[in-house]
Amino acid sequence: MLQLYSSLGRRVLPFRTVVPGEVRMYVCGVTPYDVTHLGHAFSYVQFDALRRYLIALGYRVRYVQNVTDIDDDMIAVSRRTGRPIAEIRDENDRLFRRDLDDLNVLRPAAYPFATDHIPQIIDATAQLLDRGFAYEVEGDVFFSVERFPRYGELNAASLEELARRENPEAKFAAKRRHPLDFVLWQHTEPGEPSWPSPWGPGRPGWSIECTVMSITHLGEQIDIHGGGRDLIFPHHENEIAQAEALTGRSPFCTFWLHNGMLRLDGVKMSKSLGNLVLVRNLLQRVPPAQLRLYLLSSHYRSDPDFRRGDLERLEERYRRLRVAVGEAVVPGWPSAADLPRAVREALDDDFDVPRALDILDDLAARVVAGTAGTDERAGICAGLAVLGFDFAGAPGPATGWFEPEPADPK
Ligand code: ZN
DSSP, rough: OEEEEEETEEEEEEOOOSSSTTEEEEEEEOOTOOOHHHHHHHHHHHHHHHHHHHHHHTOOOEEEEEOOOOHHHHHHHHHHOOOOOHHHHHHHHHHHHHHHHHTTHHHHHOOOGGGGGHHHHHHHHHHHHHSSEEETTTEEEEEOGOOTTTTTTTTTTOOOHHHHHOTGGGTTTTTTTTTOOOEEEEETTTSSBBBBOSSSSSEEEHHHHOOOOOOOOOOOOOOEEEEEEIIIIIIIIHHHHHHHHHOOOSSSEEEEEEEEEOTTTEEEEEEGGGGOOOOHHHHHTTTTTHHHHHHHHHHHOOOOEEEHHHHHHEEEEEEEHHHHTTTOOSSSSGGGSSSSSSOOOOOBBTTHHHHHHHHHHHHHHHHHOOOOHHHHHHHHHHHHHHTOGGGOOOOOOGGGGOOOOOOOOO
């Protein structure tokens, strides 16, 4: 039975869903103010593999991933370059999606843009005000963390501890009642993109966007919420508070899954440090499936350290797996029932893909040496297909609008 580690409660739990047989999965998408890098690819490839495993286990999976297309960074880049936000967004989003297509990542069932949800965001903000979870100060609306007693639960920290740790959205410090109160709606400065609202022209806060898009496309309660570990605070803590205050239902999400942060030579990869590694540059050196193999060779919760030669060192394994598969590809969607038992045990154990790959590679070595049987070869194919390798027959990105039955958002 599949067990997954949830950041909420910080423990490994047997996987279960709100609606039996159906998985509602939301993964925080990118803010396309610039090109994406290998760290993004690590996150989306990991969640893609998990989605595929859930499908192989027989779940109907509805996967939603958003685009944060209005925020301080988008506005800053637009100002600096003199280009409209939509143009910057579309250009970076196109490159990002091409990278994911190349890496054989299934496309989301819904791919919502924040700016397409302004009426719903205004409505949610108005409801939070009505219910006393929010307050307005001169055109800015804040969520009051003291009104939500479980605030801090995801981070296992009190308000005092969290406030000591960080001062998010510092520009609002003088206006808000508590240092952790976060903005739901903010008034805009002249020249910034804005929308009319009951509180004057403005734009949404960051966290309310994801809550509204999740509820709109998946309903009030979801099974898996994914994202990078750097989103646990404040973004995901805020999302829980907003959603549960809005719907009165708890938990908003059962499994909070957070991937680790990819580093380059021991340093976190980030734009400000100028140490970005781009997928498209790596794909000039190695085939996409070999890069996918690299990204899945670290556990999703680990912090992989990308170093020179890492990709090339995987070449032998990559070739061995390909030779072992040969022409024996899996037609259609693979089933978990066809996986070698040890592989299934590894995947069930908090989705231990690196261990599963080690087992598959051992089997591949036996196939190549001529000491394995047909069953073993079929097991390798099933394993690699479940993990999304196209050469083993895994369905490609365009088949990712996999939605046997539409969700029924209430
Ligand atoms: Zn988000």
